[in-house]
Amino acid sequence: METMGEITSAAAVLAGALGSGLLMGIERERRKGRGPFRAFAGVRTFALTALGGAAAALWGGMALVAVGAALVAALAVAAYVRDRSGDPGVTTEVALWLAYVIGVVCAHSLPFGAALAVVTTGLLAARDALHRFARDWLRPAEVRGALVLAALALLVLPLAPHRPLWGEVLNPQVVVRLVLVLLLIQSLAHLGRRLLAARHALVLSALASGFVSSTATIASLGVAVREGREPARRQGGAAALSCVATMVQILAVAATVQPQWLGRLWAPALAGALAAALWGWALLRTRAAGPVAWAAPEQDAPMFRLRDALLIAVLLTGIQVLVYALRLWWGEAGLLAGTLLAALADVHAAVAAVLVQGRPQDAAGPGLQGALAAALSVHALSKCAVAWASGGWHYAVAAGGGVLLHTGVFVAVLSLV
Known part of the structure; x- marks a missing residue:
């Protein structure tokens, strides 16, 4: 004989399964249509299917669960075969079978089953938006880029050896992770440029471009000043805002090569980013950023340049090895000399070369x-x-003031933490 606690638990499972089925069924009912070509499953079918899955899991055992799954699958196949509409699909059929599975899952983990029902219903309801995204907005080069990122993250990264080949440097998995981070940053910048180009927003475009190269962004903004196309104050404010990306990338490099440094660097990076943002806002607030000739990505332009990311990763790794070798030969003086030389070329290379040498403690x-x-x-x-x-000088004062300010704030806060 079942206790009151078991009855209450079973009732909660059945209620959760029923609610999940109703949620999915309501969404399908709205797309079911009318007349002889309407879909075969609606609110009641989904609710009963999910309820049946929960009941089978609670009292029938695995055999009954398997029989129920086979029955629902057979009904879905029969409905698909009998579909006479002009554009038959299997979404409703698959969703009905998944509703049964969700009912079974609710018997084992009610929160997980309910969450799965919500996610499934969200995907069903977002049909039009997903179709527009996949067919109209997403470009072929971006699909190829996403596949490369997925291959790196899911195949190459787990298979790369996770051990340094020389002292504390030349870790293959860290190198692969660094390439992945660089590609992700390029991809985000590409998507940001696509989204923001239509608005011709100088501020946000400069910020997005800063993730590719803040120095290159400062140079391109300065060229517009020298050619007389834009005022120095306005461009200097945008240049300062591009330095916000530098602070974010420092945290990204730290998370990649030596995550223990994040606890020491997040506050200085946040303070430096705020200082750069405030300086840029102060220069831009008296004159709104209107339309500018900021180049949008070309049609079907790639999300990232793999060759550039590989070259940067090789540069970063090579500088790490150089700084490590100088430290072995000349001690702390060699470390400082190598770091300063690296900083002239790329600040992220210098940061990576320093952080890989050890932990803050x-x-x-x-x-x-x-x-x-x-x-x-x-x-x-x-x-x-x-x-x-x-x-020129006017632009250097406007942009350089923000650069020196955010760097000084970063260094000051770093000395206090």
């Missing part, structure tokens, strides 16, 4: 932190030089 942690601050400072000066060379 190690004995070398303070020295690594100082080298990181020095690298950011040298890179800020190189950005100021690029701003002056591309856009």
